[in-house]
Amino acid sequence: MIETSITVWVGFIVFVFAVLALDLGVFHKKSHTVDFKEAIIWSVVWIALALVFSVIILQWRGQQDFMLFLTGYVIEKSLSVDNLFVFLLIFSYFKVPNQYQHKILFYGILGALVMRAAFIGAGIAIIRQFAWVIYIFGGFLILTGIKMLMPHKEEASLENNKIIVWSKKIFPTSHDLDGDKFFTVQNGKRMVTPLFITLIFVEFSDVVFAVDSIPAIIGITDDPFLVFTSNVFAILGLRSLYFALKGFADIFHYLKYGLAVILMFIGTKMCISHWYHTPVWVTMAFIFTILIGSMLLSLYFKEKKEGDIA
Numbered sequence: 001m002i003e004t005s006i007t008v009w010v011g012f013i014v015f016v017f018a019v020l021a022l023d024l025g026v027f028h029k030k031s032h033t034v035d036f037k038e039a040i041i042w043s044v045v046w047i048a049l050a051l052v053f054s055v056i057i058l059q060w061r062g063q064q065d066f067m068l069f070l071t072g073y074v075i076e077k078s079l080s081v082d083n084l085f086v087f088l089l090i091f092s093y094f095k096v097p098n099q100y101q102h103k104i105l106f107y108g109i110l111g112a113l114v115m116r117a118a119f120i121g122a123g124i125a126i127i128r129q130f131a132w133v134i135y136i137f138g139g140f141l142i143l144t145g146i147k148m149l150m151p152h153k154e155e156a157s158l159e160n161n162k163i164i165v166w167s168k169k170i171f172p173t174s175h176d177l178d179g180d181k182f183f184t185v186q187n188g189k190r191m192v193t194p195l196f197i198t199l200i201f202v203e204f205s206d207v208v209f210a211v212d213s214i215p216a217i218i219g220i221t222d223d224p225f226l227v228f229t230s231n232v233f234a235i236l237g238l239r240s241l242y243f244a245l246k247g248f249a250d251i252f253h254y255l256k257y258g259l260a261v262i263l264m265f266i267g268t269k270m271c272i273s274h275w276y277h278t279p280v281w282v283t284m285a286f287i288f289t290i291l292i293g294s295m296l297l298s299l300y301f302k303e304k305k306e307g308d309i310a
Contacts, residue, residue: 004225039243046237072230108202138270145264219266258294
């Protein structure tokens, strides 16, 4: 494993915050509804940046790390699709207008970057100090995959969610929005707006998703730089992906089953790592095959169902 210098770490983090500052300070300075065309354009931009970075990895660290980065990026990007459905539920529950959703996701991403960095650092440090923990991570991923395959008996509800109830008890909360502000003043009293409570829930949801996604990518590589950078690029494009796909939330309904199989595969890979090291190209080929296959199945059965109805 190639050691990454502090200079490279600092340079990458400065680049990320510069891109985010340009995004919010210039391109999305005013709150507005992100339409499908704009979302697609920005999705392409973020994916292109990730691919350019992968080429830099190829030239700098070689083909092995290039493949590890791309595999990690694809896994994180795919797992983030579940986040999109949760965001859709959250924004619907809080009745957040479309023009304010981008701002919430932006600040949600800032928090996610910090939390992911902490999770990644802790996870890799624990595995390196206590090698047997990798079997726990692997088992957890297998159980998570099995759980994803199980049918849900009822729709998720936020009505009595403890995070929402707790947040409203801790923070005096106004009943109405005040534009895109997180804080407001009513009757001389400083209060948080429903947008702030929404942001808290978005941040909490990312913690939950990180519990699944971080062990998954650590199962691919324990190189902190590759794990962190692949996570960052996947997260950076999450907002645009949300606006591009929120109108088609149920198209790839077989994708979650594909993700379940991938998690179980990576978990098994981690559990047998002491006896057998799975080649990177095998892992990458398996993941791409499952993802593409699950999406094609989704489209096939959707068209077949519509044809039967017609």
